[in-house]
Structure formats: C-alpha cells, structure tokens
Amino acid sequence: MQHRYMAIWFRHLVTDWLTLRQPELKDQPFVLVVPEHNRMIVRAANPEAEAQGVRAGMPAADAKAITTNLQVIDFPLGQESKLLRHLGLWCIRYTPVVAIDLPDGLTLDISGCAHLWGGEKGYLKTVVLKLRGMGYDARAAIADTVGAAWAIARYGKIRPIIESGGQAEAIAGLSPAALRLEPAILDKLYKLGFRYVKSFMTMPRTVLRRRFGEGFLLRLAQALGTTDEYLAPIIPPVPYVERLPCLEPVRTDKAIEIGIEKLLQGLCSRLQAEGKGVRKVVLKCFRIDGKMVQAGITTTRGSHSVSHLFKLFGLQISKIEPALGIELFLLEAQKVEDIDPLQEKLWLGDPGLQDTALAELLDRIAGKIGPERIMRYLPAEHYWPERSIRPALSLKDISLAGWRADKPRPIRLLSKPEAIEVMALLPDYPPKIFIYKGKRHVVDKADGPERIEREWWLDKGEHRDYYMVEDEHGGRYWLFRSGHYDSGGAQWYLHGFFA
C-alpha cells in the first residue's frame, strides 16, 4: 500500500503556548531567551516581535535595541517535547501513528485515514483549523514521504498536498534547507552555489557522496522516496489487540464479564490459529468520565485457553471500578510467545510438572497472592545448608546436580539459626542439656559432629559443627556449634527439626 504522511509544523510552538498560559502577553512583542557564552540569545520570538525584525539566534540586547517595549522571558527548557507529546496524543484521533519531530513538528502516518474526513484536502483543513483554533500557528503538508511532507510544510509556497509520486517535482524548487540537513552541509552547498534542490538532485550519487557524505544522500533519498523512513510512534502499536465498544456504558460486574469473555474469544481464536500463547494481557477500560482503569494478568506458560484466561480475569474484575460506566474495552496481549503443542500421553503416569492444569492453577494462585510466593527448589552444589538449594526459574527448569541423601538433613530448617544455651561434658562432645525458648531438653542420644566449613570465597566467619540430637521425649534436633570449642566465643545454635 502506498503510504501517505502528513507533517505539521508549529511555527511559534513555545510562544503560542506561553500566550495561551498568560493572555496578557497577547499583542505584545516578547522573546524567549537562553544563556549562551555569557550572553542571552533569543531562542524564540512571537509574531509581533518577528514583525519588528527580531529573529531567533539574535542576542537579546540587539533585539531590545531594534524594538520598543520588548519583553524578555526565560525559555522553559524541555517544554517543547512535552508540548509536542501532548499535541501528538491529541492527534491520535486522526491517525493511530503519530511521531514527534523535535523541535517543532509532528509527523502523522495518515495512510487510509483521510477518506473519513472527505479526502486529503478536508483532512488537512480539519487538522490545521482545529490546531489554529486551539491557538497554535500550525502549517501542514501531505506527501508520499516524510521528507517531502516536512519540506513542503516549512518551505512550500504553492499547494500543501503533493499527489502520489509528485514529491521530486515539488521539492525541486525549494532551498536545500528543506532537506533537513546539518548547518555545515548547508553552508557548503550555499558556497558552491546550490540555491535549489533541483540544481543537485540529478547529479551522480558518487560525486555527491564524496563532497557531502552519506548522511546527505540519505536525506535526499528519504525526501524523494527511494529509501524508506521509519517513524517512532508515541504509542507503540501492540500486535495483538482486541477492542469492544459498548453501545451503552457498562456498569455491572456481569456486563464486564461478558465483555471480557467476548474479547478473549476474539484474541484466543487468533492466537490459536498462529500457534501462540499469551504471557501477559492487559485489559484497559475507558470510562465515560474520561479516565482509564486497567487490570492485568500474567501466566507461567503461554496460553490461548479462553476459560483459563477468563478465570484469571475473574479474580481481577472486583478491582475494576466502572464509576459512571465503561464505554470501551481494549484487550492488549503485551507478551506473546510460541507454544509447543503438548502431546497427549496414552500410557499411565501422572503428568507431573508439565501438566497444563497445574500451570493454570499456579497462574490463579499468582493472580491472587502474588507470583513471588510460589517456589520450587532445585539442588545447588554447596555444602552450606542455607545455600544447598536454589529457587527454580520456571516449571521447565531442571538441575544437573542430583539431590544428596548421604547426610542427615532436618525436614524443617529455620531460616535463621536460633541461639541456645548448652551444657556439654567435654570439648567436641554433643551437649548434654540444652535450653531452647526457655525449655530444657535433656539429650539422650546424639550423632555427630558433621563439620561444614564456610565457603570462604563467598563469606567470612566460623565453621559449624553439626550434631543430630534426640531428647528424652523423642524430639530430634539439629544443633551446631559455631567455631572451635576452645576459641572462647563458641556459640551453640538450633538450626532444624528432624521428623
């Protein structure tokens, strides 16, 4: 399809904005200045000041000298990108693809949009009149290429709309500045006597490349349409999106449920056909009071099952506040991945971790209490008990190291060892009596010690001598002494419970 672009140029972007903010500045010459090399330079001037001969780039003192009652105001830095973003978002009503063109323009991809306003002429007129009505002095042009539209919007004098394929002819009579070139190249072109684009447009590329560089050729090709130019839209398009406008504003939970189900059916049938599954879906609800509320879900494995995704949204519906009513639902699949088709198993055996039902269950739990609360552990190659396990990254994650079962390990391990008071008969003997949480335990049987050294390359400290002890009532504990017995500071801890 032939693309059509519209470039909008705001001739007095920041000054127009300031006039709107401070109406007393209307009909009064003023300039916006920035400090540069210890003097103030005019960055922007309003039409009244320009009529008296003030130009951007002039020192503020000179501007004051040639005008009467000129107001000098500091330039609000960074304001133009904020303004352009704001105007760009407003322009979304005319086309979904709007890009910011700093410092003073917008580029719209209007392919397939213009006929809704009765053709390109009507479209251009509507946009420009609306912007002017808002108080911004805007000029616009439509062409096949971004470069040509940009050039015509700023330098064109005859017609703002260039027919398809007419861009070469249209820019031929313009100055080289219309090609978005750097000032150094423009200077060089001027020195060499190239006053119009047509004077070098037909020259061999090798000659031009040698004198002006590759960047110059790229700009020329972009304006003529021999090279593609890509826009960076303000709102990046989401490839998988479903929308559902409502005839009447929706307020009840049941109606929201029906809406979600309809959207999911559309999305999932598309995903199914392409063999994809969603990992992250966001539902945006546009309310009639102009606000937007959203609810999102994530899954542990790509899914295109309507019933499953609907269940996940079911947990979120109570969080959606419809207020006066929702008029538009937008369902965006923000993260999509390929899913490998699962083979049905005919023989016996439980599906284990690769079960779809289990993945769906975990999604529901994650939606309710949070994904960080779900853990699965794999062995890690460390002797230090706290480090001997690591959390698995996903349900498919497997460990090459096996689980060690040669040493006794307690079934419940305290995350932080708790200090105990002990009485031991001899050094290197297990304790005879220990007091844990104010309760006295008389040790009846003991196994040990099992010395576990600190991993000195990871942290510093004493080694641990672990004993497995059993008290007279049958309670089995894992105790350890930190450091050597005779080192003075030896402290005993309780670290776990055996079954």
Added chain:
Amino acid sequence: METANDRKTLINSLQKNILQWEGYRPPPTGTQGLVGLGAVETAFPNGVFPLGTVHELVCSTTEQATASSGLISGLLSVFMQNGGACLWISLTGNIFPPALSGFGIEPSRLIFIRVTKDQEALWVMEEALKCAGLAAVVAEARELDFKQSRRLQLAVEQSHVTGFVLRNAVKKIGSTACAARWQVKSLPSEPVDDLPGLGFPRWEVELLRVRNGHPGTWIIEWAEGKFKQVEKEQTAKPFKRKAG
C-alpha cells in the same frame, strides 16, 4: 454356633451395605496396603487408606508438626511415585527440600506456596484440590472450621486428590468434615544393631477420629524407605544410653 456364625456374616454384610450406601465403594483389588501403613490402615472403612479425601493432623508443638510432616512425606512418596507433582502450602515455609529425598520424594516436584494468612492458605488449598493433575496437597494452617473443611471435602470429591491439613491451634478444636483426624508425636528411637546414636525416626501415630472407622494408636518407624510397625511391648522397656 451355627446361628452365631450366620449372625456374624449377616452383620458383616449389612455393615458393608451401609458403607456402600454412605458412599464407600468396595476397594478395587490391589489397593489394600497401598500406602504401607500396615495395621493403621485396618482402622479405616473397608480396611483401605482413604485416598481422595482430606485428612487433618493436629500438632500443638513444632516437634509434633515436624513428626507430622515426616509421616506425610512417607505417604507422599507413595502418591508421587508415578511422577505426579505436589503442592505444600505453609505459613512458615521452613520445609527443607533436601531432607525430603530421604523419604523417597524427588523434592523438585514439590511446589511450595508461602502464605501469610489462614484464609489464603485455605483458598489456595481449595483451588489446588480442584486440580486433578496433582498427587497431593499439604497445607499448614492454624485453624479449620467445619464450613471450610466441608468446602475442601467438596473439592476433592470431584478431583480425587488427597489433601492433608496440619493445624496447630488445638485449643479450639471442633468437628470437621475431614475423613480422619491424626496426631503424630515423635518417640525416642531405638538403636539399630546396638550402634550408638540415633535410630530410625519413630512416631506414635494416633487416629483421634475416623469417619466410619476405629480410632486407635500405633507406633510406626520410617526405616529403609518404608513404614514399619513396631509392637507396643518393645517400647515398654525404655532403652537408656549415654549420649555420644
């Protein structure tokens, strides 16, 4: 004699009928002694450990909770032997996976869910019990009232997943819809082959309540990868040994 025998068989068949009307189907062949608990299983209706139901384990101390997790781990090793996964929901989250491999479980097939409230634990448990692909679900909670246990029971009736609830608020214990109420206490172990140190883990397993069964007390050991029942006389003489 003849009439007495006749009466006995009649009563037996009537009892079986009553069980059937109450929803207990005669067990399929080969399920007797499936979990390897020996005499404990005879306490249950039809003499079979009830799968696809919810069991509650009462534990008032950490030692009891640990002993209960030991018994559950032993049972899980049977349920998970076909490669199934299991969910363990807890408030403390202090189960140490490497120890479970000693009970014949592959710890990486266990998924741990850490919750902060009883309410969350029971919600997760109910959702998990509806998932037929799981081998078992274990939850550690403080309390369980009749209504909540009824919900869990309704969930397992569809999916036939076995659930265990460890509850530690024993003061306010009321009636529940669970199939059995257990209490497991650790007992001093017996030395193996007269060697010093600790023997196999030994527990006093008490069935406080069994639906349509006979409560009782047994002593069970986890020895060499399976449950072993210990006769009571053996434990009557305490074996004292110096530590070391």
